[in-house]
Amino acid sequence: MPTQTFKLNGEQVTVDTEDDVRLLWVIRDLLGFTGPKYGCGINVCKACTSHINGKAFNPCSVRVADVADSDEVTTIEGLADGEDLHPMQQAWIDYDVAQCGYCQPGQIMAAVAKVRQCVTEGREVDDTAIEELRNICRCGTYQRIREAIKAGAENM
């Protein structure tokens, strides 16, 4: 069986599995990092959103073999700096965004990337930018997500 290796939350990880296993299952089922959630497996719901080399992506739709040894994958578990929360996580608490919380790891990872993208492109983090996010929240926390993204962006 092929050996797969990449960086996960700052550590080099190695796992034996077939090349075409999607990264989400490698992270969740084989490596035990359960922050990224399954909500569709087809790059629609965005519950699994994590970062690859600092950019948002959906590991349910990436073959593990397509991730290079040097690629840095960050899940929600790796967003905070030790005990110090990322400003977006803090904003999520300040605005009491979560209801069931199932979508929220993906929402936060997508929000962080969206803010970085806006900054790079010189755009404002406004409702138009936020409406580009496709993440489902079935509990309907969209209003508080908007408030938290704008507040989190201020502190990033």
Added chain:
Amino acid sequence: MPAHRAPATALRPRPPEGEGGVSRRRFLGYLIAAPTLVVAAEMGRQTVFGAPEASAAPIPSVQTTELYDLSDAIRDAARPTANLIKIEVNRDGTVSFAMPRSDNGQGIITSTQMIIAEEMDLELDQVVVTLADARPELVFNQLTGGSSAMFTLYTPVRVAAALARGRLLDAAAAAFDQDAGTLSSRAGVITSLTGGTLGIGELAEKAAVQTTEQVEVVLKPREEFRILGKPQTKTDARAIVTGKKQFATDLQIPDALPSVVCRAPDLNGAPIAIDNVDEIRSMPGVTDVEIIATGVAVRAVTFGHCIDAVRAMTVQWEPGTVAGQDDESVLADLRKAELPLAVPPAGGSTVEGDFTFYFKSNSSLETNCAIADVRSDSAEMWFPTKTPITAQDQIADLLGLPTNAVTVHVTEGGGSFGRKLFLDAALEAAEFSQKIGKPVKLMWTRADDSRQGRVHPMATSRVRASVTADSVLSFELRHTSVSMDVSHGFGDALTVAASRLPSGNLAVAEVIWELSQTVPYNFGVSTRLLNEVDMRFNTAPMRNVYSPDSTVARELMVDQIAAKMGRDPYEFRREFLKHDRQRAVLDKVAEEGNWGRTMEEGTAQGISFQTEYKSVIATLVEIDCRPETVNRSVREGLTGPRVTKVTTAVDVGVVINPRGIEAQILGAINDALAMTLTGSMSLVDGHFVEASWDNYFYTRQWNTPPEVNFHLVESDAPEPGGVGELGVGGSTGAIACAYARATGKVPEYFPIMHKEPRPFEPYPTVPPIPPSPTNGLDTTF
């Protein structure tokens, strides 16, 4: 009389009247024999003095719900068999409570921590609230539903907590050799006048009793509240934002490997045989393949391996339960079952409405899932459930085990919306685990959860009102629905059994209908009748059950009646509402939302009122139906009319956590938007076609209103009313009315976008799961 007989009375001298009388009453609780202090109270039968506040006796000309509603029924179902809920004081200074309810994001764990911390003068983090395993002795008392959690738990939890506080003060008084009345208690530390301190952890054993006894207690008066009524962030917020909160599929139960079921192309098609089982068994990572009642189950090292295996299976299927049927054939059957309206149509003096509500999915973001570890003589299960007692019973039945050999651990759910009343995944997990003799972590895929999962049943509502120049003589509503599965009854063995008798499901459904539906206006003779037709769909009481639809029908008709009388929709409602408490929320939204402001053509306001769960809500929405908005384009998204602003006001009686109440209402508004405008299932040739969140159009960021303003209206109602579902029917009506006013057309079916061209190509039904893409690195941002 021992000092603890009436400790709180002694410690808290109080005036005899005020606060609606409830907290002035004395309540019965129990000191339980245990090594540390354990206190308890009965669910549903706490008052020492005073009769039950509601009576089930029907009174002519007044609707049942005004005297006695679903909240009362769920509480009173408990009365004859009430059992104890217990709070324990631990040696480490914490206080723990295993709550016989389920939390699926509605925040009742936080609210319950607040109630206990308030009554015992603790900080929130000193109170540990967990979800109780199934406790069959609670009988009716472990159902989470009907937005009843706070209404049913509020008083018993306070009683137990007040007892614990009094008992700890007594124990401290004995240790200090001082009078209990001179001590103060704060954050788990009891301080004497001379500055001596004792932590409640140190007192946990001293305060314990050797024999269980019944004692009386008085509760903290509302004016002394320090925590209740103040905004509180959910106590699991940090765990959620760091990815530490665990849902069922996140649990690492030894050897419980991922498992998925291959399902039929038809809705509820049963498996006959699998043609290539050897090939599947030899696929990478696969450990087991078995036919179970609902399909072919596979267990493998990852869910990805399971999905690959399911996609490779060749299975022969029986036809499904609605083979060959579609939306229109189901609708035709419903039409045949409609009950007649009693008052004959009389030309100019009647106003009529006829509305169709298509199937809607109550799929939550966490799909159906359960972990099962079935051994020869016992079973252990982990899954999110709102009806653990029923679950334990049914699983035991399925496995041929005694009920007490089955342990059901209730996990926190990733949303419920009615789904977690049922055991669809749990029964499959139990069956599969028993067949293969290994633990399994079984999860439905999104496509299955959407296409084969439960739905809110299709229904029609016909309304006829007879009106004069300035009054309404009669108002009739006939709701006809595909059978709503209420086989969970009130969460206990007894009503579950009753619901399975011939016509039993309809009988329980009729009770829920009668206890939840009300016409809050003075509309003369008012009747609301339900008929249901069993067509073997998988249905569930989706968030707010009948009300999202019936409220749309009613409030659209209210606007029509107002128009016929030449009246303004807000002024008309104001005049015809029955109570000032109702008018207060209506006035609030009219004022805050600037009712009647000039709106551009193609945009409009709509207003609605709703009362349920002992709470009241009014909502004012603004909608934009101009072509440039309706036709805006989002890749693979459904756009259509956009609600641009929502103003809502609620009075929910006693306020526990205003921030939590606001969250529930905001979420409900997003549910209401989907139910009214975009979110529906289409039945085609015996199966539902929507297999993805880009097929089923639940509200997304591009649909949600840019502005929502929430107002909590003060109330002197004595108990906390329901909140979790209130906002759904509380805003569907306003959205529908706004749409009708903006377009000049009263819609005939919902959601309004149901028949618009769908921006997707349906996924095949064989294999039942779409392939996972591999191009995820092309869509990074």
